Amino acid sequence: MDVAAWIERRRAPYAADPKKSRGRLVAESASPTRTDFQRDRDRVLHSTAFRRLKHKTQVFVYHEGDHYRTRLTHTLEVAQIARSIARALGLDEDLAETIALAHDIGHPPFGHAGERALDGLMEPYGGFDHNAQTLRVLMRLERRYAEFDGLNLTFESLEGVLKHNGPLDAFGAPKAAIADAAERLGAPFAGHASGEAQAAAIADDIAYDAHDVDDGLRARLFVLDDVADAPLLGDILSEVRGRYPALDDHRAGHEVVRRVITRLVEDAIAEGARRIDALAPASLEDVRASAEPVIAFSKPMAEQEREVKRFLRARMYRHPRVDRVMKDAAGIVSDLFGRYFADPSALPADWAREAGMGGETSHARAVADFIAGMTDRYAIDEHRRLFDLTPDLL
Structure with missing residues (x-):
């Protein structure tokens, strides 16, 4: 696979095209200076909910240190990676960025702990899910425009958030709030979202795999030698120490994290190129109808990435502190x-x-x-x- 040839391409026929968008729930006149997807991105960036991500927990509560990731810095890292993958595969970068910027807007305070608490409390009333809450924010709770509630984003942006984790029927019946949003949008439960949405989803995994290793090292929940036996992390650590034997652990840790991102991004692009070549999609609808995602890790990398998650779950997320x-x-x-x-x-x-x-x-x-x-x-x-x-x- 000649990945370099892919990077030279412009918009591919299977990419989402803002000129062919299914539109907005409330019709608006077009912008003379921005595509519809660029306009979506700008609305997310200017929203109140986006600004609040600055002081929402990723893993560490905001006052534990200035250098740990917050939901905002995590989101910005996801957006950068999503754009890189979208660019390499001929997808619409603006749509990928919009979905990446919006994907965590519904997270409550204190990360997944806050989400679990709210879900338990809301169990008699339909439960709570941060993805469903993101849709509530985007479609109802942001109230800044004269003619509609929410941000009135395009179908493609909302579909990308709605199917952030894949087809809605992939894990059984979706929660009521997700089902309600899908019905309002007219989005089928089956089928994938766009390649741009898939780029944002895999960028989310790449970002938190890498930055949680970085934050875990910074917090001394584990040390660099602890990753030596972990697949992917251990191999990269060996490379770094082999090339820079005198490098201190602080800089070696950053070098490991940088290479983790590079390795995962390059694998996702190469595997995406392989899958797209095999499917030969002629349109966005072919991507939606595909039996499997068009953007994913290769099988060997997918297993290594799962091992990174297992390491973080054991050594960081379940750490007594x-x-x-x-x-x-x-x-x-x-x-x-x-x-x-x-x-x-x-x-x-x-x-x-x-x-x-x-x-x-x-x-x-x-x-x-x-x-x-x-x-x-x-x-x-x-x-x-x-x-x-x-x-x-x-």
């Missing part, structure tokens, strides 16, 4: 939900009105929407306002 902080953080979310649900007057006035506009399920959903929009520090401040004792998340 991280686990203790996240349990306390989940307690903050649970306390806030209980107080707001029982006493809507504790909410800001506009959210109190929102909570009182329907039955119990609507009331619970409004509370979950409010909490999901919080940054870590706002959630901590609210807990201190409403409760006598707030955990110190250190």
Whole structure:
């Protein structure tokens, strides 16, 4: 496979074309200076929800250190990688970037710990899922435009978020909020999203595999020698130490992380090129109808990448220090939900009105929407306002 030849290509026939977009839920006149996908990207970047990612946990709570990733820095890294993959494979870079920038907007405070807490609390009311919440933000909760709620993004951008993890029916029936969004969009449960959406999805995996190794080393949850036996990580560490035997561990760690990103990106591009050549898609619809994703890791790399995740799960995500902080953080979310649900007057006035506009399920959903929009520090401040004792998340 001559990957260099792929990189020289422009828009491929199977790429999403903004001129052929299925449009927006509310019709708008075209921009004279931007494509529809560029306009989508700009709307995400200027949204309130995007700015709040600055103080939302990736793994470490914001005040644990200035150099750890937040949801915002993670998102920017995903966007950069998604554009690189899209460019190499002749896809629309702007659409790939839009989906990458939007994909985590629905995350609540305190990362997956906050999500698990809200999902448990919302179980009687349809559950909580950050991907579904992202769609609620993009389609309803951002209220800044005169003629519509949400950002009124194109079908292709919303479909890319909707099918961020693949076809909706791949893991059984989707959650109600996902199904509702699909119905409103007219998006079928079966079938893949665009190649641009697939580029954003694999970029998400690449980014957090690499930066969580970086953050884990920085936090001293493990040391460089601990990765020596891990597939991919150990091989790359051997390369680095072989070429730079006198390099200190700090710089060697950065060199390992840099090479992990390069190795994964290059494999995804080469495997994507191979799959696209085999499928020979003539249109975006051929990509959607494909039996398998057109962008993925090769089989050997996919297994090595899974081993990186296993290493991080054991040595970082389940580390006693991280686990203790996240349990306390989940307690903050649970306390806030209980107080707001029982006493809507504790909410800001506009959210109190929102909570009182329907039955119990609507009331619970409004509370979950409010909490999901919080940054870590706002959630901590609210807990201190409403409760006598707030955990110190250190």
